[in-house]
Amino acid sequence: MKNFKGTFTALLTPFKNGKIDFGSIDRLVKHQLANGVDGFVINGTTAESPTLTETEKVELFKYVRKMVGDKVPLIMGTGSNDTAKTIEDSKKAESLGADAILVVVPYYNKPPQRGLYEHFKAVASSVKIPTILYNVPGRTITSLATETIRDLSKVPGIIGIKEATGKVDFAEEIIKACGKEFVMLSGDDGTYVEFLGVGGHGVISVATHVIPKQMAQWKAWAAEGAMDKARQDIAKYNDLINLLFVEANPIPVKKAVQLMGLIDSAEMRLPLVELGEEHSAKLKAEMTKVGVLA
Template sequence: MFTGSIVALVTPMTTEGAVDFEALKRLVEWHIQEGTQGIVAMGTTGESATLETDEHVAVVQAVCDAAAGRVQVIAGNGGSATHRVVALTKALDELPIDGYLTATPAYNKPTQEGLIAHFKAVAAATAKPILLYNVPGRTAVDMKPQTVATLSELPNIVGIKEATGDLARLADLQALVAEDFVLLSGDDATCRAFMAAGGHGIISVTVNVAPKAMREMCDAALRGDAMAALKRDLPIQGLHRSLFIESNPTPAKWALKRLGLLATDTLRLPLVPLTAAGQASVEADLKKAGLI
């Protein structure tokens, strides 16, 4: 259902901090031409935490319009309060999206029982497919494999973006969920190994700046050609690190501006522009990747 190279898309902004819908349209078209297989709109990398609900819905709508059915569109709908996530899901549900990426609630640190109750409520608000999103480094809560297995029994919870970077976690999940449960990496640095061990793809930050290389690497990894996957991954391994040298999506937006794909690298507070040291690191890795 969801597989291969999927971008966690940035949200372009004007110098004044408004969503730049024309730039967003251009990015979507570029990704389609470069071979990206899916787009997550309004995930963490899209700065969903700092956009208002009407902006959030408008960005997802704009991505759907630009994609025009040529590539899968997954809407981020995470949040810390279950009732707000349910309301957002209902607001998004009339759009022509292919599914949702729902992160574990941040800050309030629910128990595993709380996570189950949260995701059951979200799943009841839509008939569309839902990908769970486990990212403890952002949310301060780790959704354990047994919790994932319990939630996988719900008909529209179809997979997970697992962003711990712990490859042992993949094996734990594989032992507990059905074969058709989608297992996606959320960690660029380990995604090649994740797919080699049976994962189905990645929702990626690196795809923002190196979509062709990531598609080729994923294709090779998923067909079991380890040497071809390694050859394609080696030049972009630096980007897997430097795009997280400061808070995501700060380096990715700067890189897109450096590549001429965005006019600005504007972020919304509390995120601030990439430091000079960060710029030097990203610049060096863009050169190593052959992108500049």
């Protein structure tokens, strides 16, 4: 099993004239790897997974896998609010060669905790590759409870969680309940350094598209016990990180990487639309201020 305690980018999907822009993916992925990112999530929320076709998901995964080879871990987002569909997609991910699956809490239909337990257990049991839970109540409404995560951590195949509430005390609860080997990945860039401070292992990040070297450095400093250094450094980027979420992800980050010249277009698929002029101007100014743009 590959090491998932690292810095992962929730890879966005560049579009041009309605189609995936693979040339831009090439530049983007190379830039990430050159600046310390350990691996990628394919077909996550940041990839605009709700509007990718089944064919596009396969093409996207195969293209990135061919680029990065077998040593770089690739996690495939397979979650939905239908357990049977999630199992089907998870099996497809396994057959494609994904190193793990990322499975979001079922959205919209609001299952109780016992339903969440049975959902994740059924999905994890359907594949041989590792399953990573994804808790993001800001998008799903329903949240995993500490006790449910503890029980799921004992299910074979479930190795960790992407915890995106931004509540560091909740992350600390999970670590105490599940033990230090249960992989703890932050899903909230703004609180990432504090997450590392309570024992977190890494991140599945949006901001790594823009500041990959810095995100990797914070983890290294935390491992060395240099938390003050990490706290001082992230403070320089707080405004930038906030601007990356000023509208629904991945609207702002697409504009940011377009400004960096890493992708040709900030094109979105409806119902998402490109970042407005006012926010774009603020984002550009902040990127210039922190040195991301010359």
